[in-house]
Each structure stands twice: as structure tokens, then as C-alpha cells.
Amino acid sequence: MVGQNGNQYGNHSKLSDFQRTKPPSFSQVVGPLEADDWLRTIEKKLEISHTEEADKVPFATHNLEGAAAIWWDNAKAMWPPDDEITWDKFKDNFRKYHIPAGIMKVKQREFLALTQGNILVSEYLHKFNHLARYSLYDVATKESKIDRFLGGLNRHLRCRLNMFDFPDFQNLVNKALIAEREHKIVYNDHKRKFEPKKDGQPVQKARTW
Incomplete structure (x- = not known):
């Protein structure tokens, strides 16, 4: 007992x-x-x-x-x-x-089609990490994960980062965030330079990026 x-x-x-x-x-x-x-x-x-x-x-x-x-x-x-x-x-x-396997396949296709578009790198990273869980084979190695993330970035960020080698995924993310911040600084400086003056006189219009 x-x-x-x-x-x-x-x-x-x-x-x-x-x-x-x-x-x-x-x-x-x-x-x-x-x-x-x-x-x-x-x-x-x-x-x-x-x-x-x-x-x-x-x-x-x-x-x-x-x-x-x-x-x-x-x-x-x-x-x-x-x-x-x-x-x-x-x-x-x-x-x-x-x-269900069917839902997993739908989400896997969503991951493989994922691109940054007009959203911030941080938002793209969040979507990437969330959807990557449905497609583990495609991010099974450090190289494949880096290639997939890099390939989905905006053209101007991808062009800047393609010339570098990245020791790990987090290093790529950090570099992408820095490149995005620098691009915004350059764009905002360029935009201010060509903004209309206060007296209303026409000036050259800023280019769109």
C-alpha cells in the first residue's frame, strides 16, 4: 500500500x-x-x-x-x-x-514564390522565416537558405549584396538591413535636393527609385 x-x-x-x-x-x-x-x-x-x-x-x-x-x-x-x-x-x-498535407503543399508554393516587393526587409524576413517552416528542404543548408532569401530581395538590394559572401544567414540579414537604411538615406537626400522651393518656383523633379 x-x-x-x-x-x-x-x-x-x-x-x-x-x-x-x-x-x-x-x-x-x-x-x-x-x-x-x-x-x-x-x-x-x-x-x-x-x-x-x-x-x-x-x-x-x-x-x-x-x-x-x-x-x-x-x-x-x-x-x-x-x-x-x-x-x-x-x-x-x-x-x-x-x-493536412494539402495545406503544407500550398504553403510551400507560397514560400517558393515569396519576394520582398514593397515591404521592409524586416517584414520580408518575418514572412520568410514563417513560410520556410513549410518548405524545410529548400532551406536545409546554410547556402540554400542564403540563396533563397537573397533571391527574393528587391532588385537594388540584391544587386548590392550579390557581390559579397556571407558566412551565415544572420550576416546576410544584417547586411540587407544596413543596405536598406543606406538606400533610404540616399533617396531622401536626393528627394530633398529636388523638392520645390518655398517661393513656389519650379525645380527639377526628383527621380523615382
Whole structure:
């Protein structure tokens, strides 16, 4: 009896340790990778709380709610009795159900077509990092990630940066931000130089860049 109580208290203590990391709940998908975000966050919380392998699935699914909880109840009921429900198997089934392959392909095409356009480098970077998760193969190496980001930059930034070699992706981003700032300074100086004078006399019009 003491041993059983010890196990109960031990399991309760472990769950309390996990819950103290404030794991998020999950009920249904809104964005295509929201399920993946939840899974990654939960996995970090499990690591922080030093959760044992056998406890990962019950602790994680403790935070499923609504439609997701119903899905898991059905999945458990249909799970082969002689097949152990490991954490890796749970993650695989969770992703397959909540992240449809068709949506992943649409987002992958969106990433491959991404260009900076008229937005700032910082905004382009945000979109790039967000969509790159749908197309990991295309940014699998440092070189491929740099080439993809550089190729989507505005023409004037791309022309400035193409002559350089970049030791890593962050170095490219930093150089792109600097080049964008310098371009704005030059453009604004040029624009002020050709602005109409206060007396209203016509002057040469500034070129558009």
C-alpha cells in the first residue's frame, strides 16, 4: 500500500512539475502550423520538467481540449492493443491528423514564390522565416537558405549584396538591413535636393527609385 501510494504521489509530483511550466492547451487548428507550434512547445516543457519517456504522452494529452481531446480519445480507442503508444508515435499521428498535407503543399508554393516587393526587409524576413517552416528542404543548408532569401530581395538590394559572401544567414540579414537604411538615406537626400522651393518656383523633379 505504501508503495502504491508512493507511486501515486510520485506521479502526481511529476505532473505538478510539468504543470508548473505552464504548458499551453490545444483544442483545434486555426493556422496550418498551430498544431506543430503547440507540439514543439509541449516538448520543450516536457524536457524542462525532466518528464520520463513513459509519462510524456499522458502528460501532453492532459492539455488537449475540445475537438483535439475527442480526436485523442478516438485514436486511443482504435490503437492496436499490442502497439505501445510512444511519444514519437503520438507526435507522428498528431501531426498527420492536424496538419493536412494539402495545406503544407500550398504553403510551400507560397514560400517558393515569396519576394520582398514593397515591404521592409524586416517584414520580408518575418514572412520568410514563417513560410520556410513549410518548405524545410529548400532551406536545409546554410547556402540554400542564403540563396533563397537573397533571391527574393528587391532588385537594388540584391544587386548590392550579390557581390559579397556571407558566412551565415544572420550576416546576410544584417547586411540587407544596413543596405536598406543606406538606400533610404540616399533617396531622401536626393528627394530633398529636388523638392520645390518655398517661393513656389519650379525645380527639377526628383527621380523615382
